[in-house]
Amino acid sequence: MRTLSSSKAWGFAAALLAGAAFAPAAGHAQAPAQKPAEVTIGFVLPLSGGSATIGNQTKMGAQVAADQINESGGIASMGGAKLKLIFADSQSKPDIGASETERLIQRENVSLLVGAYNSAVTFPASEVAERYKTPWIVTGAVKDEITERGFKYVFRPNNKATYDAREQLDAIDLLKKETGNGPKTIGLFYEGSDWGRSHVANIKKFAKERGYEVTLDESFPPNQVDFTAQLLKIRASKPDALIVVAYTPDHILFTRQYFENKINIPYGIHSVGGGSEDPSYYKAVPQKAVDYLFVQEDWQIDRLKTDKDPKVLDANARFKTLAGYDINSYGAQGVSNMYIIKDVLERAASADREKIRDALAATDITSGMPLIVGYQRIKFDDQGQNTFAHGVISENIGGERLTVWPLENRAATTKPVWPVPDWSKR
Structure with a gap:
């Protein structure tokens, strides 16, 4: 049989006495734990x-x-x-x-x-x-x-990226259905990190399901200093619509150079948010450079x-x-x-x-x-994703970003411009 040493026994007894001395008296509830401030x-x-x-x-x-x-x-x-x-x-x-x-x-x-x-x-x-x-x-x-x-x-x-990609193509499909006109080919221009690659993988999947041909698949490293070579590829591939994935600095540079080169894309540029949702982007580029730009928004910009x-x-x-x-x-x-x-x-x-x-x-x-x-x-589902999440698609019309998709969020006074005018007619 193991026994406590005399010094340990005394410490144990003292602890018991101390516990008894501070134990709540019979019939009295213990004070509740204090809530954090x-x-x-x-x-x-x-x-x-x-x-x-x-x-x-x-x-x-x-x-x-x-x-x-x-x-x-x-x-x-x-x-x-x-x-x-x-x-x-x-x-x-x-x-x-x-x-x-x-x-x-x-x-x-x-x-x-x-x-x-x-x-x-x-x-x-x-x-x-x-x-x-x-x-x-x-x-x-x-x-x-x-x-x-x-x-x-x-x-x-x-x-998540799947939802963003689906919304971009849903907006294109809606405008195509409303007007009887729409793109047959799509170009993809995207930053080459997790976001860009994830988004483009989903766009490719949905584009194939819906019968769109991808004529350009071009990534770029973050913090570019010049997009001249990529813009030449965009011009040569002649996409009917161009999907862009870029953070603010890259989106600013791309938009400036795209504007300078006046590349005609009949059904416009469709940006999946990122830099194009940042107010500093619109301060840094000419208004004419973003006319008719479509943006997948995570907030209804005309709600206020x-x-x-x-x-x-x-x-x-x-x-x-x-x-x-x-x-x-x-x-x-x-x-x-x-x-x-x-x-x-x-x-x-x-x-x-x-x-x-x-x-x-x-x-x-x-x-x-x-x-x-x-x-x-x-x-949230069992993976932690809010399956009810969604965004809206806006078009920059007359200097304002106005919601064009989904139809339920579009104001009665908003008339989408589709296809977008050639640079020579702006």
């Missing part, structure tokens, strides 16, 4: 580098929403706990995004994470979050495989013309004070992310990561500020 949320975003404008727009949207939530009483189920946001800069680099994710989890002890816009960063960074069993809400990144790995802690409210929701209008006013312009796709995603988090925390009633994960998995939102981006519902 704040919940810490980590963001991994490109705050410098090529995608910095977009990362900072997402950041401003999140700050706006957090201020609204905190000013209106915080998280009620947690005794009014406030939201504390900590931002980390990925610099659009996968290794830095992954290391910053680990830092936020290990050192900052965040309850959940949001990020990281760039698919090439989100893919490895969310894997770090999964390893540490920390919930991750995807913002912006669309690479299909992000929510196709069987992960339990990664949730994406926004479109008719929206009467006081919370939406307040969010826009706050965003405009910070940014100097109306809320855009990325700002709206930042707002939506925070209101999703509020909904989740109210149901979890805890800053515990496991309880937050379970609440995220049970999410089913059909109204309110989480839907500011234009979805009608947010409900």
